[in-house]
Amino acid sequence: MSTYEYVPEQPLIKGKHNFSSITALVGDLVEKPAPAGWYIAFGIAVTLLAVLLGSIGYLVWEGTGIWGLNNPVGWGWAIVNFVWWVGIGHAGTLISAILFLFRQDWRTAINRFAEAMTIFAVICALVFPGIHVGRIWVAYWMFPLPNQMGMWPNFNSPLLWDVFAVGTYFTVSLLFWFVGLVPDFATLRDRVKSKVGRIVYGIFALGWRGGNRQWQNYEKAYMILAGLATPLVLSVHTIVSFDFAVSIVPGWHTTIFPPYFVAGAVFSGFAMVLTLMIIARKIYGLSDIMSDDHIEKMNIVLMTTGSMVGFAYIMEFFIAWYGAVEYERFAFINRAFGPYAWAYWTMMACNVFSPQFFWSKKLRRSVGFTFFISIVVNIGMWFERFVITVTSLANDYLPSAWDYYTPTLFDASTYIGTFGLFFTFFLLFLRFFPMVAIAEVKMIMPQADPHYYDKHDHAEVNEKQTV
Amino acid sequence: MSQLFPKWANKIPLQLQIALAVKLIAIVFGVTYFFSPKFTDVGYAPEQVVPYSHRLHVGQLGIDCQYCHTTVKVSAKAAIPPTATCMNCHSQIKPDSPKLEKVRESWANDVPVEWTRVHMLPDYAMFNHSAHINVGVGCESCHGRVDRMEVVTQKQPLSMSWCIDCHRNPAPNLRPVSEVTTMGWTAPENPQAFGEKIIKAKNIHAPTYCNGCHY
Numbered sequence: 060m061s062t063y064e065y066v067p068e069q070p071l072i073k074g075k076h077n078f079s080s081i082t083a084l085v086g087d088l089v090e091k092p093a094p095a096g097w098y099i100a101f102g103i104a105v106t107l108l109a110v111l112l113g114s115i116g117y118l119v120w121e122g123t124g125i126w127g128l129n130n131p132v133g134w135g136w137a138i139v140n141f142v143w144w145v146g147i148g149h150a151g152t153l154i155s156a157i158l159f160l161f162r163q164d165w166r167t168a169i170n171r172f173a174e175a176m177t178i179f180a181v182i183c184a185l186v187f188p189g190i191h192v193g194r195i196w197v198a199y200w201m202f203p204l205p206n207q208m209g210m211w212p213n214f215n216s217p218l219l220w221d222v223f224a225v226g227t228y229f230t231v232s233l234l235f236w237f238v239g240l241v242p243d244f245a246t247l248r249d250r251v252k253s254k255v256g257r258i259v260y261g262i263f264a265l266g267w268r269g270g271n272r273q274w275q276n277y278e279k280a281y282m283i284l285a286g287l288a289t290p291l292v293l294s295v296h297t298i299v300s301f302d303f304a305v306s307i308v309p310g311w312h313t314t315i316f317p318p319y320f321v322a323g324a325v326f327s328g329f330a331m332v333l334t335l336m337i338i339a340r341k342i343y344g345l346s347d348i349m350s351d352d353h354i355e356k357m358n359i360v361l362m363t364t365g366s367m368v369g370f371a372y373i374m375e376f377f378i379a380w381y382g383a384v385e386y387e388r389f390a391f392i393n394r395a396f397g398p399y400a401w402a403y404w405t406m407m408a409c410n411v412f413s414p415q416f417f418w419s420k421k422l423r424r425s426v427g428f429t430f431f432i433s434i435v436v437n438i439g440m441w442f443e444r445f446v447i448t449v450t451s452l453a454n455d456y457l458p459s460a461w462d463y464y465t466p467t468l469f470d471a472s473t474y475i476g477t478f479g480l481f482f483t484f485f486l487l488f489l490r491f492f493p494m495v496a497i498a499e500v501k502m503i504m505p506q507a508d509p510h511y512y513d514k515h516d517h518a519e520v521n522e523k524q525t526v
Numbered sequence: 527m528s529q530l531f532p533k534w535a536n537k538i539p540l541q542l543q544i545a546l547a548v549k550l551i552a553i554v555f556g557v558t559y560f561f562s563p564k565f566t567d568v569g570y571a572p573e574q575v576v577p578y579s580h581r582l583h584v585g586q587l588g589i590d591c592q593y594c595h596t597t598v599k600v601s602a603k604a605a606i607p608p609t610a611t612c613m614n615c616h617s618q619i620k621p622d623s624p625k626l627e628k629v630r631e632s633w634a635n636d637v638p639v640e641w642t643r644v645h646m647l648p649d650y651a652m653f654n655h656s657a658h659i660n661v662g663v664g665c666e667s668c669h670g671r672v673d674r675m676e677v678v679t680q681k682q683p684l685s686m687s688w689c690i691d692c693h694r695n696p697a698p699n700l701r702p703v704s705e706v707t708t709m710g711w712t713a714p715e716n717p718q719a720f721g722e723k724i725i726k727a728k729n730i731h732a733p734t735y736c737n738g739c740h741y
Contacts, residue, residue, distance in 0.1 A: 204554055207562035209687025248530070261530045265539070 071165055071503055074347040078501050081348075085243075085495045086250050088343055093490055096342060101486045107479025114473040115190055123193045125469045132452045132464040137191040139444040140474050142299055143327070144184035144481075145225060146320075146440065149292055150328020151177025152232060155239070156288035159281075165356055167499040168348045171243075172339065173332045174236040175492070179484040180331070181229045183477040188221070190473075217301035224298040228291050235284045241267050242277065243493040296324040303447060310390035310451035313378065319371035323440060326364035326410070329357050330436035335485070337430045339494065348495055351424050358423035361436065365414030368443075372411060390451055398463055399450045402442050409439020563683040571679035572642040576628045584709065585673035591665050591707040598665075602654040606641055609633050644678050645669070651686070651739050661728050662700045666709055667692075673709040689739070693732035697721025700730075 072081070118125055128135045151173040158166040192198050201222045203211050212219045245267035248260035267273060300320035303311035333354065340349040379391040394403050413435050417423040454461045488494070505511055559565060583589050592598060594607035609632040616626055632639045645668075647653050659665075666672065670681030682688060692699055700721040705711050713720040724730070733739070 205558045207558075207564070207683070207685040207687055209685075209690050257530055266531075266536070 069352055070505060071168070071350075071352070072347060072500065073350045076347060076504065077506060078504070081500055081504070082246060082250075082497055084345070084348070085493050085497050086247060088489075089247060089491060089493065090251055094342065097486060097490060100482065104479050104482035104486055107476055108483050109479070110472050111186075111476025111479050114469055114476055115186075117469065118190055118473070119195050123191065125467060126473075127464060127466040127470055129462070129464075131455065131460050131462055132449055134448050134452060135464060136445075136466055136470040136474055137187045138302070139441065139448050140477065141184050141187035142320075142444045143441050144180045144187075144477065145228075145299055146296060146324035146327045146444075147331045147437075148177040148180040148184070148228070148232070148328060149296060149321070149324035150332050151175070151180075152228075152235075152288050152292045153325055153328070154332070155235060156285040157292060159285045160289060164503040165353055167496055167503050168350075168353055169332060169336055169357075170499070171236075171239065171492075171496040172335065172488070172494050173328075174232065174239070175485065175488045175494075176331060176335060177232050177328075178229070178236060179481050179488075180328075181225065181232065182484065183481050185225065185229070186477060186480065188218075188225075217298065217305045220298045221302060224295045228295045231284065231288050231291055235281075235288050237263075238277070238280055238284055239496055239499070240492065241265055242269065242498040243496065245269065246497055247493060292325075293321055296320040303451075308451050308455055309384070309386040310394065310447070312387075313375060315371055315374055315378070319368065319375075322364045322367035322371065323410075323443060326361065326368055326414075327437055327440035329360050329364065330433040330440070333357055333361070333429055333433035334437070337426060337433070339489065343489075343494070345495065348500060351426065354426060354429050355420075355423050358417045358429055358432075361432070362414045362417040362423075365410060365436070369411035372407065386456060390454070393454050394446060394450045397450065397454060399446060399453070402446050403450070406439050406442040406446050409435045410443060413439070563685040563688075567680055567685075568683050569679060570644060571677045572644060573677065574642055575640055577625050577677075580672045580675045580678060591672075598655045599659050600656055602652070602656065604655045609639055644680055645684060647684060651689075652741060653739070659706050660703060661730050662703050662706060662724050663696070664699070664701050664706045664708065664711060666711070667699045671709055690734060693734050693738075696730060696732045697725060700724040 076084075126135055126137070151170075154166050154173045155170045155177075159170075188201070189195070189198055192201075200206075200210075201212060201219070212222075241264060244260050245264035248257055248264045251257055251260060297317035297320065300316035304313060304316040306312060336349055337354070340346050376391050376395075379387045394400075413432050416428070416432065422428050449464050453464050501507060584591070594611055595604040596607070597603060597605040609629055612626075612629050613633055616623075616629065620626065621630075628639060631637075668682055668684075670679070672678065697719075698717045698721055701708075701711055701713070702724070
């Protein structure tokens with residue numbers, strides 16, 4: 060029988076921190092003036108937001124004809140961008156809900172702003188189904204409301220399931236985020252100097268005093284919401300994938316879509332969290348909380364989900380061959396070698412090959428390299444949705460109906476504009492919200508162990524346990 | 527530290543939730559009721575350039591609808607009569623009436639009278655008069671008792687759900703084709719049973735799919 064040596068886990072918080080220094084580290088970011096870079100970034104974000112609003116305004120005025128949509132490609136960038144943004148949101152929920160249920164303590168460093176990212180990404184995603192309908196003033200037809208037409212939305216349609224799936228997802232994510240924020244808002248309420256700040260944070264702190272009863276209720280509520288959010292991580296992108304999989308278009312009608320979309324969503328979401336985290340921790344000096352260990356763990360997730368996505372790409376090809384349906388075979392050969400081969404191989408390079416670098420421990424601990432790959436992955440995941448949507452529509456059953464899809468300037472300006480929307484929200488969040496879950500980080504510090512201050516050593520504790 | 531909020535602030539979250547829920551429900555039902563054609567369109571009775579009275583011409587004199595609306599049985603539109611139709615009688619009857627000034631003007635200058643349309647459907651909804659008349663939907667079923675109208679008034683909402691309601695169960699609104707222009711017609715027996723006989727005899731399938739009307 061061999062013996063194993065107990066290797067204590069690396070402390071999650073680097074540096075010599077105690078409770079008050081953590082509070083000060085995060086709280087000061089809100090209380091002290093913002094760095095100059097913040098104002099520059101905010102200016103750019105608001106400018107891009109104006110571009111988005113302008114593009115939407117012109118779309119409403121002129122109609123969806125300003126986009127590159129035409130027969131046979133009736134679904135273009137709008138759905139590509141929608142799926143891409145919703146996918147990005149998934150990492151936040153995975154980190155906050157699933158990793159919470161699995162007691163992955165390292166999540167506490169990043170869950171707050173990963174959840175913020177989720178909410179803002181879902182807002183960006185929701186822009187597209189809202190505006191793509193053309194007659195935007197009847198967008199409320201998506202909801203089952205009583206009306207003079209005596210009509211209900213088509214409950215057979217996955218597009219309607221989407222409305223409910225994403226709507227539920229947004230609501231639960233927002234609630235989850237807010238519940239987690241309550242104790243930290245209370246901390247800020249007690250720290251900020253200005254009267255207005257105290258009142259505003261006080262309103263959102265909901266009268267939190269940090270009493271025993273409150274903590275007990277809080278932790279139960281948080282657990283329940285984590286339980287509610289967990290199935291949503293899997294269900295939302297499953298239903299998004301149904302938008303494609305339930306149809307009979309070759310290349311879309313595949314049962315592998317739900318798991319493959321969920322893996323892709325988590326993949327792109329983690330890449331986005333990494334991108335944001337690496338910038339934020341550098342600018343705000345949070346490397347003690349969001350350490351290189353976190354980057355390494357997230358890179359492992361990236362590598363795993365990237366490989367799952369790669370497996371799905373290859374499996375699609377296998378099934379197309381094995382299924383022996385002529386149209387299906389053509390759809391996939393056309394993807395890899397047809398008019399959109401450039402998009403396909405961009406996707407393969409970014410999503411399947413690039414995460415494989417993380418087999419190397421050195422590379423997955425390299426901040427610069429991780430940052431680079433995180434951006435590459437998100438480019439790749441955008442192209443994945445582009446390849447799925449466009450190649451299948453551009454070349455389907457009838458060769459006489461084939462055409463090449465080209466986006467217009469307004470497709471691009473709307474997409475770029477959503478970054479303005481996202482970063483406007485995100486920068487406001489960084490400025491006014493506690494960007495790290497202060498209370499939760501404290502729970503995972505060594506000082507939070509009830510025996511931390513014991514004079515007695517570990518021997519006695521172990522004896523008691525063996526009785 | 528002094529209290530940030532007074533004691534009554536404790537009640538605000540609950541009050542907000544109740545107010546929000548009430549407002550949301552009020553908005554949905556407010557829009558459903560006040561924005562529906564039942565509220566906005568029913569009772570529309572624009573003043574016409576010529577004060578033509580259906581009550582006099584149809585109710586008292588007993589002119590059939592088709593005397594003026596000639597194309598109703600053969601075409602999608604029921605046709606607004608040309609000035610010539612008026613002049614058939616009014617070249618002899620009350621030729622000097624001041625109420626007919628505009629009609630005489632139209633006749634002399636060969637310019638149509640500008641009637642104001644009362645029953646208006648959106649351009650994307652196709653309604654065909656002949657399809658309805660020839661299976662026995664009476665004029666009054668949609669237009670009301672025109673024989674009692676001094677000024678033509680919209681009596682039915684012409685909303686989509688109103689159309690669909692009848693298309694799902696047309697029987698109570700059916701009558702023999704010979705009676706379509708009759709005002710105040712009543713079924714000789716239970717209207718539902720009587721209508722079902724007509725449905726069977728005429729093999730009626732009122733469409734409820736989208737491109738029954740939107741094409």
